[in-house]
């Protein structure tokens with residue numbers, strides 16, 4: 125008996141905006157990220173593209189023109205799936221056109237066909253921090269209900285076009301990050317006092333819940349066999365109380381609920397009881413359409429996709445700090461941290477799998493996990509990155525243990541199997557890849573690709589269907 129089931133999905137994940145570049149090619153319109161310099165996770169952005177300024181995502185790693193070569197490398201590692209997103213503004217440059225941009229559609233036709241040819245199931249995030257900029261400028265992002273119908277049109281277009289080849293879909297990347305990185309996750313610039321900010325966050329999330337339900341409804345009609353999932357960051361749900369003081373323990377639970385509310389609504393089909401109190405204490409009521417709750421009830425999602433990079437620690441009274449990895453309170457003295465301060469905790473991943481299993485009893489897909497670190501290229505061109513291999517093995521082992529615990533894990537996609545632009549910082553030097561890309565933080569480099577030592581590590585893991593992490 126092997127630990128990982130037959131057909132387990134092994135692969136890697138990227139987002140269109142962090143890899144493709146080609147920000148204006150073939151009719152693409154600007155998205156949120158195209159006016160950010162130091163990462164979309166920072167929420168600071170220009171109002172428009174400033175002439176002569178360097179924007180790291182404009183070229184990114186030019187995956188738009190190099191995906192044949194890049195997917196070939198992924199296939200050499202044995203990937204049987206690959207996760208990416210569809211850049212909304214490549215298809216609908218302002219988000220409001222009534223017909224999609226055919227050149228954009230053709231690009232994804234070939235991208236998915238290439239994956240299929242190489243034996244990889246495409247796994248698609250419909251919206252990954254890349255709302256068309258025009259929708260932010262005109263409507264102020266997801267706090268406005270206009271986005272629901274525009275998103276539905278986008279979904280119907282891609283379901284109709286790609287429904288035969290794409291069977292795994294997730295509607296919004298890390299929706300719960302609206303709390304920590306609202307510009308990225310919900311295209312909003314938070315304004316006003318605490319009550320008003322909280323209202324904006326929950327209103328944006330509500331509108332996205334409705335959009336999710338409408339996407340599930342469209343999917344049932346247009347591609348009945350598709351698997352429809354949500355996607356959340358669980359790094360901030362793996363939250364330990366800093367002490368056994370009841371305030372720390374209870375506060376940690378409340379912090380978890382801030383994440384799980386999204387899953388409670390979209391997987392169970394209704395707002396949980398605790399939501400009412402959050403809204404009341406912040407003096408607002410959600411604006412809802414007459415059919416919203418019925419739609420949410422009738423069209424729940426089927427699986428929970430999640431990212432997990434690190435765990436968090438909650439101490440009552442300590443202000444929370446947030447970035448792309450989610451929210452953290454105090455540093456955890458029992459864990460080591462990366463150069464970017466992300467604390468490494470494989471057991472936290474096993475915990476999250478078990479929590480999801482207990483709470484929702486649904487299939488789960490670990491669609492992001494990885495280690496962002498600096499890499500050094502040796503004189504002979506080799507790149508030795510044992511820390512990345514260790515991180516990978518430890519987390520795959522944790523997933524194996526979770527499966528032995530009884531968790532229904534569908535697959536695992538390492539974040540950034542090829543170096544891409546960091547969402548949190550805009551850096552290239554925060555590298556996750558098994559494949560190195562020759563480009564620095566100022567945009568210099570040849571864009572040449574080369575394999576790191578960890579490439580082999582992942583290839584071996586996949587070749588043994590995860591067994592070698594228990595025996596080697």
Ligand code: BG6
Nearest residue numbers: 139297448449496546547548549
């Ligand atoms: C997740 C995002 O939050 O974390 C990705 O879905 C992101 O877009 C990843 O790249 C890692 O974060 P960062 O800031 O290191 O790129």
